[in-house]
Amino acid sequence: MFVPGSIGRIVSAARSRHDRHLPAPPAARSPASGPGRGVVAITAPAPERPATLGGAEYAVELEGITKRFPGVVANKDIVFSVKRGTVHAIVGENGAGKSTLMKILYGVQRPDEGTIRVDGKEVHLHSPSDAIAEGIGMVFQHFQLADNFTVLENVVLGAESLHGIGDGARREIKRLSDDYGLDVDPDALVADLGVGARQRIEILKVLYRGAKIIILDEPTAVLVPQEVDELFDNLRELKSEGLTVLFISHKLDEVLSVADSITVIRRGTTIDTVDPKSVNARQLAELMVGAELPTPQTEESTVTDRVVLRTEDIVLGSAAEGRNVLDGISLTIHAGEVLGIAGVEGNGQAELVEVIMGMREPTAGRVYLGDTDISDWQTREIREAGVAYIPEDRQRHALLLEAPLWENRILGHQTETPNVKGFIIDAAGAKADTERIVKEYDVRTPSINVKAGSLSGGNQQKLIVGREMSHEPKVLVAAHPTRGVDVGAQASIWDIIRQARRDGLAVLLISADLEELIGLSDTIEVILRGRLTGTFDPDTVTAEDLGAAMTGASADPTDHDGAGESR
Amino acid sequence: MSTFSPRKALLAIAAPALALIVAFVVTSVILLAFGDPVVEVWQTILSAPKPRQFVQIVNGATVYYLSAVAVAVGFRMNLFNIGVDGQYRVAAFAGALFAGQAWFPGPVNVILTIIVAMIAGGLWASIAAYLKVKRGISEVISTIMLNAIATGVVQWLLLKVAVKQPGSNTITTKPIPESSQLDGLSLIPGAANKVYTLLLLAILVGSAYWFIIGKTRFGFDLRATGRSETAAVASGVKVPRMVVTTMVASGALAGLIGMPLLFGQDHNYGTTFQAGLGFAGIGIALLGRNHPVGIAFAALLWSFLDVQSNALQIRAGVASEVVFIIQGVILFAVVIAYELIRRADVRLEQQRVARELSAVSPDAPSVEGARA
Known part of the structure; x- marks a missing residue:
């Protein structure tokens, strides 16, 4: 199974760390801390285990699941078991093989080796409909709802034969909604609903089709913290009604707070199954990464007083939302300074970058590069003038x-x-x-x-x-520069940003990774609903403070009144 | 346009070859089903062309080539100019009208007529470009409508300026002066008829297309926009301007389609002027994968089938329209085959990259390929 030497590929760009990965082979990890079987299983595929035993206790058992894609092994010897009526989290880095595993469990892909047991009975899932027939349902990260349909219409779509499309269906939706505390109105139009409500509809859709085991793929990625709390309440409700939840995530704090058991996947294989009460986020992260975590760390300040990039009261109206997407954004970045923008996704970060890059015409406000007003410049001229741009969605x-x-x-x-x-x-x-x-x-x-x-x-x-x-370049605009990249690439990108700062570039760093922001920035601005709502010093701020400010929960946001001068 | 590799060349040949085989089989089955003589049909179509027919094939291909390049320019940036058909008719009419006035002597008249036709085609196409950029109307819809309008407009104007041909019902523009008529080139030995002089124009257009799309900054921007509009915008391409430029360029090239016919054959624009060339161009551009050389082969194949099918009625007793079935099936098959091969190519390359990288660091099997 897992060979310590094989970490090389992920971490090798950070060669200095190469030898410092966790040396402990998985078997040495204390088996007592885990919820019984899962931990035992990691030492060997345990083929001798009697299948009958799991019948009552385990909702899902996976054994020796291996999936090869041409040239790569996506999953290798996956072993874990999920107790009925629990929330079981699967954590792992991007590309660790979580999605492949879930697709196997939902019948989208078939494993090359290994067995899946549901309620102690071995199953062969050839398609999602097989999975649904076994009581397995999946809620995808990207919702699959028709906006111009009502909740009822969305739920019955494709399942018309279950309870019809009229009052029978409506009654069933109400019953499910009440039983599991989902608070869903069957006759609401989906277009009028927020993200949290849409997610509850997706869960309801799965329940409506009779799922007893629900897979949630990165469910919190699209939610603001309050909605995350609501979701977790819903999950606890589901659990108490005897349903089993498989929860995929890489947000460790959330996993620790909601899961009854956590399985860590790294490089396509199960590393360990642990009890959330016995580990902290950092230990979990190290299990996930298989090495001591590289932390972004700024060196001494290189900030000068030469202003390189400045925006003045940028306003961007939006007909669709009825409020300004950007509302009076003023910021100043000096040579040798990294200005970090923290915010929950969708609060105007993407639009701010597009305005600065000349891809979007603001309703009001100016952008200056040095002393030059570049507000009316085209993207190409701005890039030629020395603004380097790392977009948030590299593929698009x-x-x-x-x-x-x-x-x-x-x-x-x-x-x-x-x-x-x-x-x-x-x-x-x-x-x-x-x-x-x-x-x-x-x-x-x-x-x-x-x-x-x-x-x-x-x-x-x-x-x-x-x-x-x-x-x-004179300016580097970097939007989520390390999103979805492996740890090795992350470390080298951090190094490049640090080098840019030493070379006197003005860096605008937008990130959802608060550690990255705190580690690299000289100043952090928080953006909330299109406004800059607070300025923080990364040397003193904690991720919790930032988190609170990002959601508007902060008791005393630094008085900002739109001036935005960072010093 | 990256470096040559045997694998790429094989993949490039595989799809059209496959499409031809599929077309052969499907057409045979249809002929069999309706009791037509399969063997005779193929014998007729696949017989060696005589020198006279060779000239016809080259001439037909010249016109098809110009049409397909006009379409391909748009295709390279995901712009579907379905309106080449209308654009070339408007342009051929405008050109014929201009040339017929004989305001300028011989060759000068030819060159100016070509320019007039390009302007006319470009202007007609610019209507669709304007509607797309300013009003967000899909160019597919607007160019189809403009084709219908072009037919009406040209017919209407033709009646106003027409001269009646003695002894026939056709009406035409005033014939171009003899000094401006192009005799043709005696390229094919043993043929009494001649190859259009404006074959040279097609070669020039093909070379310019290859150079501008493949080698210039403008061509790069155009291709980038075709591959990913979002990435092109972020890279600084002004997409609306590209849309206008490309659409007008496509229309101007469409304006050239009628020129070989006008100067080498008809010497006027009239009700019998060859129709449907714009639509043929769409298929030929697809078959030739928008590549200047690929389009040339596709145009020759199309023209070959056209010419060879003329004898079907006499030699096999089958309507020559059978050739449309062959052409249609080739197109269907080739579009499907190209897409399959494109996917196979992407997958093969991903595998190759993963394999070669894991060979570099053998102790580190990669899992990143599993992103999807």
Whole structure:
């Protein structure tokens, strides 16, 4: 099973840490702390276990599940058991194999090896309908609801034969809603409902189809903290009614607060199943990563008093939302300064970046690069003037997935050397420089002629970062630069941002990772509903303070009144 | 347009070859089902063309090629200019009208007529571009409507300027002066007829298309927009401007389609001017994968089938329209095959990358490929 030496690939970019991964083989981990069987199982696939025993106690048992995709092993020897009437969390990094595992359990993909038992009975799931027939339901991260339908219509869609589409269905929805405290009105229009309510509809849809085991894929990713609390109350309700919940996440604090048992997956295999009462978030994270956590750490301040990027009262109206998406954003970034923006997703961060990059015309307000007013400049002019841009969604905004790496190296810098000579693309120059980027930024690829879509997320991001840093930028706008990348790439991207800061760039860092923000920023601004609501010093602020400010729960947000001067 | 590899070349050939085989089988089955003589049909179509037919094939392909390039320019940025058909008719009419006035001597008249036709085609296409950029109307819808309008407008104007051909019902524009008529090139030995002089125009257009799309900054922006509009915007491409430029360029190229016919064959624009060339261009661009050389082969194949099918009625007793079935099935098959092969290519490359990377660090099996 798990070989300590195999951590290499993920962490190897942070070579200094390479030898410091957790040395303990899984078997050495104290088995007493876990909920019985799960921990025992990790030492070996335990084929001798009698199947009958699980009948009453376990809702789901997985044994030796292996799934190979051509060239890679997505899941290897997955072993864990889920007790009936519990919330069981599966945690692991992006790319650890969680999604594949859940797809196997929901019948979307079939395992190459291993057995799945539901209620002690071995099952073969060939399709989601098989899974539903076994009482397994899945709530996907991206909701699958029709906005212009009512709740009732959404719930019965595809399950019309169960209770009809009229009053019978309405009664059943009401009953489920009352029984599990879901607070769902069958006749409400989905378009009028918030994210939390939509998620409850998804859960109800699954219950309506008779699920006794519910898989939730990253359910909190789209929720604000209050909604997370509500969701957890719902989960406890489900649990008390005897249902079993499988909860996939990488947010460790949440997992610790709601789960009865936690299985850690790393590099496609189960590492351990632990009792949330006996571990803390940091230990869990180290299990997940398999190494001592690299922490982002700023060095001494390099902030100068030279203003490089400044925005003045940016307002962006939105007809759809009826309120301003951005409402008087003023910020100043100096040379050598990293300004972090913290906020729950969807509070205006993405729009702020688009306004600065000239991709969106603000309703009011100015943007200055040095002393130059660039408010009316086009994106291309802004990029040419030395604003490097790492977009939040690299696949949609930073790459041509079906184009080779060297063409992607040209993207965003179509007018600059070494990519062009006059009006002609300089393929030779671009290729040579792509080779350099691949080498300097440790992009793992067999060649610069492969398509960008063939690389892993971390290597795609390293290519983008390398490209953006190759044109002597004055400003770096980085939106979620380490989202969805492996730990090794994360460490090197952090290093690059630190280096940029030392080199005197003004860095605007937008991130949902509070540790990253605290570790890298010189100043942190909190954005809430399109306004900057507080300025924090990363040396003194805690993730909890930031969290409170981000949700507006903070008792004493630093008085800001829209001025936004960070010093 | 990356470096050559045998794997890529094989994949590029596989799809059209497969499509031809499928078309062969499907057409045979249909012929059999309706009791037509399968063997004779294929013997007729696949017989070696005579020199005279060779000339016809090249001439037909010249016109198809221009049409397909006009369509392909739009396709490269995901812009579906279905309106090439209307654009070339408007342009051919405008060109014929201009050339017929004989305001300029011989070759100058030819060159100016070509420019006039490009302007006319571009202007007609700019209506769709304007509607898309300013009003968000899909170019597919607007260009289809504009095709219908073009037919009416040209017919209406033709009646106003027409000269009656003696002894026939057709009406045409004033014929172009003899000094501006292009005789043709005697390229094919043994043929009495001649290849259109404006074959040279098609070659010029193909080379310019290859160079501008593949090698210039503008071409890069255009292709980037086609591959991912969101990424193009973030990279600084002004997409609305690209839409207008590309649509007008596509229309201007469409304006060239009628020129070989006008100068080399008809010498006027009239009710018998060849129709439907714009729609053929869509299929040929698809078959040729929007590639300048690929389109040339596709245009030759189309024209070959056209010319060879002429004899079907006489030699096999089958309506020559059978060729439309063949062409249609080829298109269906090729579109499906291209998509299958594209997916296979993506998957194969991902596997290859994963394999080569894990070979570099053998102790570290990668799990990242499992992102999906």
